[in-house]
Amino acid sequence: MRWLKFTAAGKTSWGIIEGEHVIAVEGDPFGEWRRGTQSHALKDVKIELPLIPRTFYCVGLNYLKHLKEAADRAGTVPNVPDRPEIGYRAQNALIAHDEDVVIPASATEKIHYEGELVVVIGKKAKHLTEANAMDCVFGYTIGNDVSERTWQKADRSLWRSKNADTFKPMGPWIETSVDLERMETVIRVNGQETGRFRTNDMIFGIVPFLVELSKYFALSPGDVIWMGTDGASPDLKSGDVVEIDITGIGTLRNRFVKEEV
């Protein structure tokens, strides 16, 4: 099932995508909901951010090639994590599919994409086990963990580098049923492929993360966990359009524009 948050005729609601149409729903997928009677052509609606998570979890280094490329940039050797550890991103930075990533006027040219699988939590969960961890997963969407690499090196935390407004596109919708082993993440800049990796080639997969996080955190409906990226991005410039495609979910597309001052 494919859940879309959308606006049509001035009204924002959840909906279910069926083919080229979206069927409006009353309520929301994390609580009570009822299929409505209104149907809209998907191409005619404004796609909204699926949700603002209560807690916004993000895995830093979870694919080997990305780790090596990060180490090369820093002039160090790759430091492969020996256990699943998590970081955070900021809700202020979230934008929807087809909204613009605005590169701050003071940013350098080192603007990179990071295409990521996003796990959406569906229920309250603590102290999960390997056997029941996946029960708390509602579905999957796509994230672009946009990063300014000069700030990433200069700052004490990732505050500007990864959390400036518009730096966290997420969407376009939530797919509840995927086949993790068959998924590929493909990234295109202006229609040309610039990255491709097996989505599930993670150093630590979804289950180990859910088990480890839930030792310390009660996960909540609507929380998201961004699972990290592989490979590296070219430097992006104003006008570039980045598409992140994950098998079985869809395509998250955003244009990058430089802030005018």
Added chain:
Amino acid sequence: MRWLKFTAAGKTSWGIIEGEHVIAVEGDPFGEWRRGTQSHALKDVKIELPLIPRTFYCVGLNYLKHLKEAADRAGTVPNVPDRPEIGYRAQNALIAHDEDVVIPASATEKIHYEGELVVVIGKKAKHLTEANAMDCVFGYTIGNDVSERTWQKADRSLWRSKNADTFKPMGPWIETSVDLERMETVIRVNGQETGRFRTNDMIFGIVPFLVELSKYFALSPGDVIWMGTDGASPDLKSGDVVEIDITGIGTLRNRFVKEEV
């Protein structure tokens, strides 16, 4: 004005504190509200977490003594920030006044408090100036940035050390009118004073932070900025009660208990 989120007779709402009473309010202080007719004795209501921020900002190192003590622990020299930089905390960790901080079973004995002034944002704001920065502040509350120091050293981010469930007590209420220059933060463990500092003795104050953050982030109603702490904490043990008192706001009190497994 003093805003309290509270529960009485099974109903949770905002209220205004007047003396020893709280007057229920319909709506919320960030939008439309109307003074109700119901009044409760403050001592009879359950004090709730004032809010769950959309984005949860927290200043890491913002007082000189704390910086020096952190450097001493790490065996390094204090690295005084030369500009205001921000970090984040996780919404899952928030609890209210008088709720228990649960020390995870796997934590070490290095459990510390950090008493902090919390700035509560009242309106959308970006690109603030020194002249208008304070206009976006709704009020002030108190935070305890509970930290597990062994994890803080061992982990790549502050995920467990500062964001484990219950590690972020905040409250008891929001005071809209304070005199920053006359405020003192006093911390007591089991009634005995263990720390005291001038609340506004920050390396970078509220205005420079608001100006700098809002260059990159649109602040939103209900966002909070925890302003850092001074001094150091003794190791806390199960049963300890920590009170953080800030002049003109009130006292945030929480008991620490070890998780039973």
